Amino acid sequence: MKKGILGALLTIALVATLSYAVRLPAAPQPLSFFVIAHTGPGDPFWAVVNKGVGDAGKMLGVKAVFQGPPSRDIPAQVNMARAAISARAAGIAISVSDPPAIGQVIRDARAKGIPVVAINVQEPADYKGQPIPYMAYIGMNEYEAGKNVARYLLPRIPQGAKVLIAMHEPGHVGLEARARGIREVLTAERGAKVETLDTTQDPTKSLSTMRAFLKANPDTKALFTLGPLGAIPAIKMIREDKLAGKIAMASFDMDATTIQAIKEGLVEATVDQQQYLQGFISVVQLYLHAKYKLAPTDYNTGRGLVTKETAATVESLVKQGYR
Amino acid sequence: MGGKAISGGAEAKAVEVLPAAPPEWWRRLLAIRELGVLIALIVLIIIFTLLQPAFLTLDTFGDILTQAAELGVAAVGVTFLMIAGEFDLSVGSNFAFAGVLLALLVTQFSASPFLAVPAALLFAGAIGLLNGLITLATRIPSFITTLGTMMMWRGLALAITGGWPISILTASTLLDVLGGKAVYRTLRISAVWLLIVAAVFWGLLGKTAYGNWVFATGGKREAARALGVPVNRVKLINFTLAGVLAGAAGFLQFGRMNSMSPVWGDALALEAIAAAVIGGTSLMGGSGTIVGTILGAITMASIRVGLVMVGAPSYWYTAFLGVVIVLAVILNVKLEETFAWRR
Numbered sequence: 167m168k169k170g171i172l173g174a175l176l177t178i179a180l181v182a183t184l185s186y187a188v189r190l191p192a193a194p195q196p197l198s199f200f201v202i203a204h205t206g207p208g209d210p211f212w213a214v215v216n217k218g219v220g221d222a223g224k225m226l227g228v229k230a231v232f233q234g235p236p237s238r239d240i241p242a243q244v245n246m247a248r249a250a251i252s253a254r255a256a257g258i259a260i261s262v263s264d265p266p267a268i269g270q271v272i273r274d275a276r277a278k279g280i281p282v283v284a285i286n287v288q289e290p291a292d293y294k295g296q297p298i299p300y301m302a303y304i305g306m307n308e309y310e311a312g313k314n315v316a317r318y319l320l321p322r323i324p325q326g327a328k329v330l331i332a333m334h335e336p337g338h339v340g341l342e343a344r345a346r347g348i349r350e351v352l353t354a355e356r357g358a359k360v361e362t363l364d365t366t367q368d369p370t371k372s373l374s375t376m377r378a379f380l381k382a383n384p385d386t387k388a389l390f391t392l393g394p395l396g397a398i399p400a401i402k403m404i405r406e407d408k409l410a411g412k413i414a415m416a417s418f419d420m421d422a423t424t425i426q427a428i429k430e431g432l433v434e435a436t437v438d439q440q441q442y443l444q445g446f447i448s449v450v451q452l453y454l455h456a457k458y459k460l461a462p463t464d465y466n467t468g469r470g471l472v473t474k475e476t477a478a479t480v481e482s483l484v485k486q487g488y489r
Numbered sequence: 490m491g492g493k494a495i496s497g498g499a500e501a502k503a504v505e506v507l508p509a510a511p512p513e514w515w516r517r518l519l520a521i522r523e524l525g526v527l528i529a530l531i532v533l534i535i536i537f538t539l540l541q542p543a544f545l546t547l548d549t550f551g552d553i554l555t556q557a558a559e560l561g562v563a564a565v566g567v568t569f570l571m572i573a574g575e576f577d578l579s580v581g582s583n584f585a586f587a588g589v590l591l592a593l594l595v596t597q598f599s600a601s602p603f604l605a606v607p608a609a610l611l612f613a614g615a616i617g618l619l620n621g622l623i624t625l626a627t628r629i630p631s632f633i634t635t636l637g638t639m640m641m642w643r644g645l646a647l648a649i650t651g652g653w654p655i656s657i658l659t660a661s662t663l664l665d666v667l668g669g670k671a672v673y674r675t676l677r678i679s680a681v682w683l684l685i686v687a688a689v690f691w692g693l694l695g696k697t698a699y700g701n702w703v704f705a706t707g708g709k710r711e712a713a714r715a716l717g718v719p720v721n722r723v724k725l726i727n728f729t730l731a732g733v734l735a736g737a738a739g740f741l742q743f744g745r746m747n748s749m750s751p752v753w754g755d756a757l758a759l760e761a762i763a764a765a766v767i768g769g770t771s772l773m774g775g776s777g778t779i780v781g782t783i784l785g786a787i788t789m790a791s792i793r794v795g796l797v798m799v800g801a802p803s804y805w806y807t808a809f810l811g812v813v814i815v816l817a818v819i820l821n822v823k824l825e826e827t828f829a830w831r832r
Contacts, residue, residue, distance in 0.1 A: 213652035216651075236752060336804050361803070364804055367755065370556050370746070378795075382798040398654070421656075422654075
């Protein structure tokens with residue numbers, strides 16, 4: 167008797183749960199957008215993208231989420247993108263950090279009818295694989311930016327000089343493209359000997375590897391770092407070894423340390439790719455597509471260099487997390 | 490060879506006719522547990538110096554020591570724990586969290602360094618203690634406990650900073666004392682901290698009853714219990730020490746860079762284990778030395794600096810480092826097998 171009642175109750179509960187679960191997807195859900203990067207908000211650079219995503223979501227009244235693994239991790243990024251597809255995202259923005267791996271995820275998302283835009287890193291111009299069907303690219307052209315910053319430093323680099331590029335994430339297509347742009351300009355214009363050094367993300371290792379390089383190659387005339395994780399130890403080294411004036415340094419992206427060093431004249435310039443826009447605009451474009459079927463368009467966020475003249479203005483914006 | 494056949498009054502003669510018996514100094518040399526890593530380090534230094542004479546200078550060595558300091562301080566704690574038969578994979582996250590905590594205390598809350606440093610160290614110790622409590626109470630392997638807490642503390646460090654490095658852009662006595670100040674040319678004060686930590690823990694492990702307890706805990710546990718060694722308490726203390734030293738290493742990097750990023754120390758846990766193992770610490774527990782671990786850390790730093798100086802293709806470093814780690818461990822194991830009597 168007791169067993170019968172219990173069984174009946176269980177059946178009712180089960181049926182209720184199942185019918186609720188089956189009905190769930192049909193219920194109207196708020197639009198949710200996912201911005202997925204190969205590195206998470208742990209990198210100061212991505213923290214700004216995170217802010218852009220959050221601000222756009224708040225402004226539009228939609229769910230906008232930024233995700234990325236703590237340090238560069240393509241499989242983890244792929245998993246996050248797959249989770250976003252399963253969550254029936256209204257749109258995905260993703261960095262094409264690894265074209266074959268990310269390309270497949272983008273194809274799968276598009277096959278399920280989910281709009282996808284690329285941010286930050288796009289499909290390389292010479293990519294031989296299957297075309298990657300993202301709808302637009304919102305970000306900087308890394309290769310062009312590398313050429314641009316190298317051209318800016320040309321007056322400081324004599325013919326045939328030795329130049330060091332500190333690579334903090336080897337294999338990252340965006341960073342490699344920056345380095346390629348720098349290398350091409352310097353070899354073409356100055357016949358420079360350009361060396362690329364794997365400095366790792368660890369600042370202490372990075373500093374002593376760079377110093378070891380300069381010791382073995384004291385005739386090095388210029389140093390390029392490819393982001394704050396390379397710039398923080400490089401600036402430290404320039405200070406400690408009193409290299410200002412001896413070695414011209416330029417970097418990419420901005421953080422408090424780099425801006426301070428530009429103001430002091432230790433660093434000539436840094437590339438500002440306005441990554442806030444990569445987060446903000448990608449959500450806005452995906453939203454407009456979801457609402458009004460407006461096709462996303464390419465958006466170049468890369469915009470020149472921050473130099474001693476402009477450093478003070480952007481500094482306060484860096485502190486607020488917008489630049 | 491045939492030594493036993495000779496007896497009694499022939500002894501004096503035996504020394505003369507049997508040169509096969511190893512001389513005393515040779516036996517003593519082989520008895521040094523750190524012999525493997527010492528050989529590896531000397532060979533590397535010779536190779537690098539032959540290829541690039543500038544390698545063998547005080548400046549280079551100062552840089553190597555500075556690089557080894559942060560790894561070494563954390564690795565000493567990891568070694569202590571490994572000898573007691575446990576692992577801590579969360580040291581890298583603890584390194585970042587404690588460093589970020591200290592940075593926040595002195596910047597956001599304008600706390601006095603005299604308060605902030607002990608408070609942050611205490612917290613780092615608590616992180617270690619928590620690892621120990623979870624491991625011992627639930628009897629899950631510390632490898633798994635600390636894998637979980639590794640992610641947890643890294644995540645919390647990211648969350649409380651919003652991912653931003655916390656920088657002190659003005660002159661700071663605190664940072665100078667922690668690691669920023671140059672003692673002599675490229676030699677930083679962090680290397681002095683490494684020496685102090687190494688000396689204290691070398692004494693603790695080799696010269697005190699507690700040191701014997703640590704070895705007993707990681708060796709034969711039942712035997713240790715029978716001898717009255719408080720195995721669990723030893724483990725808890727070692728987990729706590731590993732935590733404190735991981736935090737201290739984070740402080741050194743903060744002092745060195747004037748910044749503390751929540752992503753730093755990412756590879757620290759495995760590098761600390763590598764330094765310990767290169768230095769002759771057993772993965773099974775029960776054996777290991779502090780000097781070996783320090784030499785292991787110096788070896789790893791030397792490889793990085795040396796490869797750059799000899800102009801090796803940059804993207805090969807990590808691969809080369811991996812090969813050297815395996816070779817050094819093989820050398821250790823072979824020495825151990827060949828000269829089993831030195832245990």
